[in-house]
Amino acid sequence: MTAWTIIDAPQEEVRSGELGRRLRRFNYGVVGEYPDSQPVWLSARDPDDRMVGGLRGYVFLYWLHIDVLWVDETLRAAGLGSELLAQAEAKAKALGAHSAKLDTFEWQARDFYAKRGYREFGRIDDHTDGYYLAFMMKKL
Structure with a gap:
């Protein structure tokens, strides 16, 4: 019987330490x-230097992963x-x-993304309080 101990991994170990190196070595062998x-980080500011929108994402394995796109309510539908x-x-x-x-x-922006060429490829129904979470993608 094999025995092991599981602990919280430090960030350095996961990102660039042994765990990260081993995972990359495995992946490189396949792809x-x-x-x-x-990173793909954008910030929009008004003339008074107040943040009015932004986007947080990253490119990994040739895909843009968009984590957050936010626009101040007063500027929605203005093109930002x-x-x-x-x-x-x-x-x-x-x-x-x-x-x-x-x-x-x-309740967020599914229709916004669909109008810009993103298509829904999956969803989790009743993810949060009866609302679904849509997964969307687009060829660039």
């Missing part, structure tokens, strides 16, 4: 060597969200991404 994750998304997609393409993916709750 070849690929670049490190590249579309501009943030377009700039993130352009930056991701320059970093080698061929596609983008994200998830969004039904």
